[in-house]
Amino acid sequence: MECSESDCERPAAVELHVPWDENRLVCAAHARVLGQRDGIVADPLPDRSEDLLE
Numbered sequence: 001m002e003c004s005e006s007d008c009e010r011p012a013a014v015e016l017h018v019p020w021d022e023n024r025l026v027c028a029a030h031a032r033v034l035g036q037r038d039g040i041v042a043d044p045l046p047d048r049s050e051d052l053l054e
């Protein structure tokens with residue numbers, strides 16, 4: 001499963017719950033950026049949580 005952002009081929013690590021749109025699976029880097037927006041909840045995928053470690 002790849003990040004759903006265009007031009008991004010990193011593996012999806014987080015599910016974003018977007019109130020005004022469908023949920024999307026994104027990589028850790030995009031989750032950090034998109035997770036800053038009001039209303040978006042970032043939900044790390046359990047089997048990919050190691051990708052979030054810096």
Ligand SMILES: [Zn+2]
Nearest residue numbers: 003008027030
């Ligand atoms: Zn990405």
